[in-house]
Amino acid sequence: MEIPGQARNDYYQSIIQYLELTLNNMDRKQFLKKTSLAGLGISMLPYSVVRPDINQAANPRIKKKVIVAGAGIAGLCCAYELMKLGHEVVVLEASGRYGGTVLSVHDGLSDGLYADFGAENFTKPGYENYWKYIDEFNLPVIPYLHRENRLTRRNEEWLTREEILNNRNEEIKNSGGFNERELRFLSDNPSSNLEHLYLDPYLENFTDEYQPFGAGYDHLDDVPISQIYEKEGASTAALEMLGGRNTSSLYKLWQTYIMKKRGYWGDFDLYRLKGGNEVLPKVFAKHLGTRIRLDCQILSIDHGEEGVTITYREFGEEKKMSADFLANCLPIPALKSLIITPDLPSEKKYIFNEITYAQTTRVIFQARSEFWKEDGLSINLTFNHPALRTIWQVADEVDTERVALMAKAPGGTNPLRTLEAFKEYYPGQKSNINIEQTLVKDWSADRFAPGCERSGFTRGNLSKFWPHLILPFGRIHFAGGYADNRSWGMEAATNSANRVAKEIDQA
């Protein structure tokens, strides 16, 4: 089916709009003036932009009806923001629960223990929009130390972090050592930050974290970042450590700029919510009440200049619902099974075909006690085993002798094989192990949320992904863990949800 000319034109207008807004940093008024002067006409603009400027509080707001597709953290967050702005929202969720990949499980664990089967932690600095809600709802936060005192199994041997660093220093020495400039930098900085030495001078050209293009590096999308390190005079040892032979320079510089701007390109701390990260989706849901409708799977979307009509299945029956806008907060696999008329532009279809999600199996063990302490060990262990990548303790604030341990394995792993691998390679006395319960969540087999964080973009293709990933198409706006400039799940979800709420409010 041909994409009607109007829909395509509108899509290109939204690209122009994006580029103009970000490049010239114009305010909204200027933009409207400019677009109408340019003869683009009112037809490309939703009716609601014709209203007076939103900053003039004396003017009445136009209340819009918005359907939010998907009650994952992005959908709930977006709906909550739209509701606060005075719009009428309804959230349609295909499954029988809300929260999506933010899933905190208590069932099957004793003494009040729990585990986050999905989104696991957030950082400080970073996660700015997420922290906004922690403050707003006064949610208790717990430092998450699962990466400290880690032991790593390599070539049948258990190594401490120091031993790994020593081994690496040995390798560095063998490949000629660092040059003087690198040594000077490393005397004040951890070796994990070495790339900053070479990338930092490039970053000042960026002005907007949502605009990778136009900073003077557009031609570097197909150049591996390793060539930049080389050009900047990195030593052989540094080149080996920094890698990046298959990473786009443009992408890497942009991503490093974002990390620097958000403050997590150096050291950052990890946190989780007390009681499980699902506390936040539950708070959103409490505020939204029955605006959230579970067991409502969206089947198709018809959209045009006047509004959006969706067909959905509720309690097994097909129904229709119309609204002014659709905030599409579905993950890409779910999006692909919707019929959208007019069809998405080829740029969106390309992205939806190319983007993949990380898919892991989470295995939870409950043990009778902190048995590893008898062996004088940390339980932050990296096994590097096909059925058990890494393990750590969760919910350690719960007042009980019992403990919950979280293990990660590739999608499709049988949890009892994870347990077997744990027992076989545990670095202490095997007879001390007192694991009494095993639970599993295999995200690769989840019908509605088959994965969490999206993969990165392939080298040389950034202009095919960006800005199309975040642009609206007509009256359909896109949010979710995939729809932001970085892929850290709950950060991307809350950022994109806030972006879409603002887009729709100001449309």
Added chain:
Amino acid sequence: MKNRFPFITSAFIGITMFLQIYPTEEATVINTYNEYEMSESSPIVNLEIRQESDFFDWGSQVRYSINVNDETDGDSRYNEINSNEVFLEIDFVPEPVNSHDIQSVYERINGGKNLTGLILLGRSSCFGCHADKSNKIGPSFSEIAGSYTNNTANINKLVNSIQHGSAGVWGQAEMPANPDISQEEASDIAGYILKQGAQEYSRISPGLEGVIRIMDKPPDIDEGTYILTASYTSSAQKRGEDTVVLKIK
């Protein structure tokens, strides 16, 4: 092993036509295909497609759903059927197919297929991370077939990856070991992946419902045909099928 899947040798064909597609006078012809010997204990598979006109447009999307009822395994309406074991095979024929020729086209498409490999795939966790023609966390069957020619040495390579897991060949994602899959079974799976992945105009998709995207119009043809076959093989190794033909122009 051979006797585990008796349906392959008995090779009945279960075609029920989607009558709306054909003018009523041709319905009698189609009914002749219903004379297959479906054993009473075969699962009943029903492929449903919503259609408003005789033809589908190039580039359009078509929603489908599959219902399965099996006397032992249960009914898909009550979640009693593992949806990963229900398949839709989507075959494209670059020409209009006269209803008289459906059976021969169907046989040409389906002849010599290693269904055992597909059935084993459905019973494993493979489809969690792999798809036939599209990217998931693991490589698609077509990507695998593009890298490995279909020969014994490569099948053995893939058998090893299936049984013992694999990492680092296709990016960072790891594939778990599958110690429950035997050498012979892994070999059937690998053979199926290499053969199916190499077929550009055939796509296999697990699940009880979904959306098919009909290809954009190829420059050199005006009309084409999609042959859709839904299938389920029960735990008693009985196979049920339902085929629907879509005319495209």
